[in-house]
Amino acid sequence: MATNVEETYLYSSPTTFKVSSKDGEIFDIDDSFINQSKTIKNMLNVLDIADNHMPIPLQNIKGTMLNAAIVFCKYHKNDLLSIPDDEDEDDFERDAYEPRRSDDISEWDKEFIKQFTVEEGTLFDIIMAANYLDIKALLAVGCKTIANMVRGKNSDQVRQMFNISYDPPGEGLNTPRNSVTSKESGDNQLLTTQEKESRCKTPSPELMYD
Amino acid sequence: MAEPDLSFFDLPLLVQEKILKFMTYSELSRIRIVSKRMHHLCSEILNRSYCLLEPLIHELQRTIKSKLPRRESERHKHPLSCKFDTISSLDSRIQWLKLTFNSSIGNGLCCFYPGKLLDEIYIVINHLQVLQTCPNPRSILQEVRDMSSMAIEHFREQIEPKLQQTRLIPSASTLEGNSSFPLLSISRSTSILLPKHQLAPQLQKHHTILKSSNALLREQIDALRKSVQQQNMLICSKNYQLGLYRRLLRYRTQSVLKQNYRVKRLEKNLLQTNHILNETRQKFDQFLILYNSNTTSNREDDDTTNTNSNDHEKQSIALKHENENDSDDDDDDDDITYLSKNEQEAKRNCFEITTSNNRKRRKLQ
Structure with missing residues (x-):
């Protein structure tokens, strides 16, 4: 098979390549990065770059993010064999079997991801970079971190954290009690409905009327 | 930036x-x-x-x-x-x-x-x-x-x-x-959705009106359903009656056709009898004319001279008439079977008149 031959070529040649970020920074990447980033791996296979002094442009990624990704890949270069290379990783049926847990992040990863915060917008940036480069381990760590951050937060805090502009729910049942729009509109009936809903112990449906 | x-x-x-x-x-x-x-x-x-x-x-x-x-x-x-x-x-x-x-x-x-x-x-x-x-x-x-x-x-x-x-x-x-x-909702803004939010009381009012009218409509639907059932039953009985009337009509038309046929036959017979009657009347008239002429000639001429010849003529005529009458009688007898009673009586009267006339004529001779 052609891909296997190419992969063996990549594995057998411990050579470095150069990549340039969005802001013009140039980084050296080695096997650890190439093998973990599917995008770079496919790019090298398809383009067949002979001159390794010419940097590969990665216009979607900032220099800081690219550097962080390279650091992450260097640390996890030995985890490569333990990660299954599944094609249908996004298979929902298979996901349903798996327990939905986000607390299985290693200590090093926790410390690594701490430098990125949602407030500064860098956590989403590193996730975007991981998604673009297709580094599954980094993407999983980022997603799990966000999932952990959401846990136990109320809707306003989640909205603030995710930088979500609040879409007015109209007369829907999911109108939050402390929402600005509800206060402005002075729709008391809706507020009481919402209060009733929030008092229910069991989760309530949120119907979208508008 | x-x-x-x-x-x-x-x-x-x-x-x-x-x-x-x-x-x-x-x-x-x-x-x-x-x-x-x-x-x-x-x-x-x-x-x-x-x-x-x-x-x-x-x-x-x-x-x-x-x-x-x-x-x-x-x-x-x-x-x-x-x-x-x-x-x-x-x-x-x-x-x-x-x-x-x-x-x-x-x-x-x-x-x-x-x-x-x-x-x-x-x-x-x-x-x-x-x-x-x-x-x-x-x-x-x-x-x-x-x-x-x-x-x-x-x-x-x-x-x-x-x-x-x-x-x-x-x-x-x-x-x-x-x-x-x-x-789909990516480009939504608060300014676009605010008018919708203001529509809420109107919608609720509309909703209550709908809710109240719903019960009324349901009652009306029930009443209509009952009347439809009654109408259906009525239609069924009418259909049955219509079938009966149709059968009766067929029977009546058949009888009317039979009657028409009979009437046509009777008309035909009547025409035949009329024709016969006309013929006999003509013959009787001829006879009367002949008779009158004979009586006047007898008064003017001698009674004795021409009696033999006249008698002979009259006899020949009478004989002729008798033969004719006999033949007519035969025909009449045949026809009588197809004629009604009145017509048969009329015909008989006519026949009697002719026979009586013949007898008178003979006596006179």
Whole structure:
């Protein structure tokens, strides 16, 4: 098979390549990065770059993010064999079997991801970079971190954290009690409905009327 | 130039789903309140996981059943029998939930909101998949049983009445509620949606009017249905009567046709008798003329000289008449059979007159 031959070529040649970020920074990447980033791996296979002094442009990624990704890949270069290379990783049926847990992040990863915060917008940036480069381990760590951050937060805090502009729910049942729009509109009936809903112990449906 | 901070919805859809994948179903159910797009995303995942439950359980049931012995007595002793019982009772729970939630979820009116129950069910499924033997099925399913009955009760008491009310408003809500594609609402702003929000009291008023008129309409429909039934019965009886009248009409037309035929025959006979009568009248007139001429000539001439010749002539004439009459009588006898009584009498009278005339003439001679 052609891909296997190419992969063996990549594995057998411990050579470095150069990549340039969005802001013009140039980084050296080695096997650890190439093998973990599917995008770079496919790019090298398809383009067949002979001159390794010419940097590969990665216009979607900032220099800081690219550097962080390279650091992450260097640390996890030995985890490569333990990660299954599944094609249908996004298979929902298979996901349903798996327990939905986000607390299985290693200590090093926790410390690594701490430098990125949602407030500064860098956590989403590193996730975007991981998604673009297709580094599954980094993407999983980022997603799990966000999932952990959401846990136990109320809707306003989640909205603030995710930088979500609040879409007015109209007369829907999911109108939050402390929402600005509800206060402005002075729709008391809706507020009481919402209060009733929030008092229910069991989760309530949120119907979208508008 | 400082770039704007990324928001959750700036991430690709796959990444958004990946983040939500690491949250529990109860979390997903809780954070639906954050925004509309979040609601769509979470509802979709909750519904998808709920819909996947039944095939998952059936598959698990099938695999365990294949490992169990066929004989019932042996099956009870088998270590997997406990596992099989647990799955069967879980399946029955899912069927209960299906009966309650499926129609509303299918119509896009709500999602499968009891996320904690979904978490608990998936924990049980994972247990059943991972563990070779199962602990007591009662203990493992206790939480699922309690939560499912609570969810069903809550849905019937709190949600179903609200859903029935919402069904009466066939506005754009259904369109928006069904649109599970979150990108559609990306460009929405508060300024666009505020007028919609102001429409709420009007819609509610409209809703109450509809609700009150609904009962009236139902009564009217019942009354109309009854009258339609009565009309149908009436139509049935009329149809039967119509059939009877049709048969009677056919019978009458047949008899009328027979009568017509008879009338035609009688007309024909009448014409024949008239013709005969005319002939006899003509002959009688000729005879009278002849008779009158004879009497006048007898008075003028000698009585004796011409008597022989006249007698001879008269006799010959009389003989002729007799022969003719005889032939006519024969004809008349034939005709009488086809004529009515009056006509026959008229004909007889006529015949008598002619015979009496003949007799008088003979006497005179």
